[in-house]
Amino acid sequence: MEVLAPAGSLQKLRYAVAYGADAVYAGGKLFGLRAGSSNLDEKDLREAVNFCHQSGCKLFITVNIMAHNRHYQALPSYLQFLQEIGVDGVIVSDPGVFATVQAVAPAIPIHISTQANVTSAASAAFWQKMGAKRVILARELSIGEIREIRAACPGLELExxxxxxxxxxxxxxxxxxxxxxxxxxxxxxxTQPCRWEYFVTEKSRPGQEFSLEEDDHGTYIxxxxDLCLYHRLAEIMAAGVDSIKIEGRMKSLYYVANVTRVYRAAIHALENGKEPPQFLRDELDKISHRVYSEAFFDGFDSIDTQYHETSKYIRDHQFIGEVIAEGNRSATIAIRAKFSIGDTIEFIFPDPSQDFTWKVTRIQDDAENDIDFTKPNTTCILPLKKSIPLNGIVRKKL
Ligand code: SF4
Incomplete structure (x- = not known):
């Protein structure tokens, strides 16, 4: 089963691959959802394809806007460019865009975006007949429905x-x-207004706001x-799903790296006949997240998808930097957030068994002068008294 990770930038893509993604999905500057992530320009896209293919990884590009007439002017040449550089698939939701891919860039496999809301075997079979290679299932499906789609559409990749x-x-x-x-x-x-706080007003009392809740926590109706199906991976694998996808092109590289390695290691455990371990599940609590739910996995009778008390993220670990150079017994770190002498920090790596905590006793700036604390957007050198693996990320418990 493929682990498919988000890549909102070239740097995040590199971390996703280093932390175990079999495939990554990214947006170009045009025609993809998540316009707020930095996305990849043409130069980045070429580099991304080369990097992925050299690493044995696939790259899928989102072209999943609901296109208006004005978008079709530039779309054909963009798709031809994606075909020329050899992307492994485009993620599409709009039938007009689908038809344009088939007309001008027929070598690119087409994946039907979750935006197309494929919720039935009939819909999946329709897209398969039209020539789609893969369908990204609607998030509102139960595992029972997914099994039925699998049985009805052999040969269609399910994500x-x-x-x-x-x-x-x-x-x-x-x-x-x-x-x-x-x-x-x-x-x-x-702009995610679903996360804002709402009140109701009675028609004849404009300006008077009433909370819908019975307590004073607010009203996030x-x-x-957030979705977390870590404990359901065995059922997903047994259902014949081809690819599991992690949401988060707008999230940090720490988020992308940590979630990717957790799911990669869990799949590895299952493939070896073992249960995915709890310590990996605990890692999913160390990224910024909202209350987790298994959403629609067991069907509509058991759904528990809304959290009404707050829309704030739960965050008990802070991403403080990435290791940009590994010395013999030191690490050079690009700083994202401050840490100081006396702090205990944690290093994480693609292989979770290599993670370690470190009590900071000495920090040097990039000119090797001793300093007491770090500043964001600088680099520092941390004497470690040992060698460390590549691609380390540093975090701190809050
Ligand atoms: S539900 Fe929220 S995140 Fe989704 S499209 Fe609406 S406002 Fe955006």
Whole structure:
């Protein structure tokens, strides 16, 4: 089963691959959702394809906006460019875009985006007949429905989300952001107003706001929990799902790296007949997240997808930097957040068994002068008295 990780930038893509992704998905500057992530320009896209293929990894590119007439001017040449550089698939939701890929870039496999809301075997079979290689299933499906789709569509690759943020609407079929901010979710510019706090007013009492809750926590009536299917991976694998997807192109490289290695290691355990270990599941609590839910996995009778008390992230570890050079007995770190002499910090690596904690007794700036604390957007050298593996990330417990 493929582990498919998000890559909101070239740097995150490199970390996703280093931390065990079999495939990554990214957006170009054009036509993809998540316009807020930095995305990849043409030079980046070429570099990304080469890097992925040299690493034995696949690269899928999102072209999943609901396109208007104006978008079709530039679309054909963009798709031909993606074909020329050899991307492994495009993720599409709009039938017009689908037809354009088939017409101008027929060598690119087409994956049907979760934005297309494939919720049935009939819908999956339709896209398969039209020529899609893969369907990314709607997040609103139960495992029973997924098994039925698998049985009905042999030969069609099935991908499903296993981790990350959820929409309160059928993925992306939501006009809140368009209406309140003039920024369309279906053009990749959602401002997440589902996370805002709402009140009700009675028609004849304008200005008087009433909370819908019975306590004083506020009213986040649209606020979805985050998806986490870590404990359901065995069932997903047995159902014949080909690819498990991690949401989060807007998230940090620490988030991408840590979630990717957790799911990679869990799949590895299952492939070797073992249960995915709890210590890996605990890592998913060390990234910034909302309350977790298994959402629709067991069907609509048991759904528990909304969290009404707050829309704030739960965060008990802070990403403080990435190791950009490993010395013989030291690490050079690009600093994201401050740490000081006396702090205990944690190093994580692609192989979780190599993680370690470190009590900071000495820090040097990049000119090797001793300093007491670090500043964001600088680099520092940390004498470690031992060698460390490549691609380390540093975090601190809050
Ligand atoms: S406002 Fe919320 S539910 Fe609507 S598209 Fe954006 S993230 Fe999804």
């Amino acid at each position: 499903m989300f296993v981790h990350g943020a959820m929409c309160m609407a059928y993925s992306g079929r939501c006009l809140l952001s368009s209406y309140l901010n003039h920024r369309s979710a279906n053009l990749g510019a959602c 649209f606020n979805s929990k």
